Amino acid sequence: MPLPAASFEFATAARIRFGAGTRQELPIAAVSMGRRALVVTGSAANRAAELTGALADAGMEIEPLVVDAEPTVAMIREGASKARQANCDLVIAIGGGSVLDAGKALAALLAHVGDPLDYLEIIGRGQPLTKPSLPLIAAPTTAGTGSEVTRNAVLASPEHQVKASLRSATMLPRLAIVDSELTLSLPRSLTASTGLDALTQLIEPYVSARANPMTDMFCIDGIERGARALPRAFRDGDDLEARTEMSWVSLLGGLALANAGLGAVHGFAAPLGGMFPIPHGAACAAVLPYAMDVNVRALRRRAPDGEALGRYGHIARILTGDGNATAEDGVEWVAQLCATLEVPPLRVYGVTAAAIPALVERAARSGSMKGNPIALEAAEMEEIVARAV
């Protein structure tokens, strides 16, 4: 396909260190950025304990903060108050997407006065974050969100039953350390759901209305590697080569979504996570095959000669390895992958048919839906979520 004219700014972390073992550079980098670090970790903190110990050995003062669920406004408010009292001048986040998002939100808020709600979009006052964030080092321990290179942090507000973002170019980490060895202990179900989130974050930007030639490169490389590596990492969690591939896939997904947007899967993931106790990756994994199927059928009917359908065909040929594969073959391949990875349906998380109208209404208004390659009709949106339940 001919190269289109393109104009874009490329958003990413200031510096990325990628590869097995790169976490060993964390203490030296941290000491060069600050003196007293707020160290944000998840509930499986044993993965982070080695790093926290190394930070202390390097002379860093440490204020620990455990984020054991997807971050809420209240959690961030408390964390910021704790970090202010401790005079932290650096934030280090070691964990999955929730921990990284909490770290990004805290690094941003600590540079500002006021409450998270002053700056949160949708449910807050949405004031711009104008000052540079505190220096932030992000080290993912899952291969899924790519949050280490994106410029927003998703916070939940249980009383509003929604998720909303703090968003600013200043939220990009100073350093992202993507060390696949940190993902070795990830349980099978998390390997599946986070890995499928990563794959979604490459498929949706590739067919997005905002795709550009640079994100296309990332998506094509990431989809190809993810298609091969994810089943391997699921079968054998100690397969470091597959884990390293998946860390790369996740990183590419973050770069792609930060620069090209997302689509219907993430349009539904936001209200699903707001209304039900369903982790982001699990929501994406459950919705992905049905959103692809409905999108491809809608494109066949209403935009059969458009570029998006051609892109779904390209994805299908990458996924299947078959040069004659159609867009529909790609949908079938993804459905098979989700079955192989034992992705549970949404009803496992308490989603019922009664919630469908509210989910459709909220998904239609979500920012991610704007990137979907075709405007979906209400009946099509209902079909996606009904089949995923």
Ligand SMILES: [Zn+2]
């Ligand atoms: Zn996602």
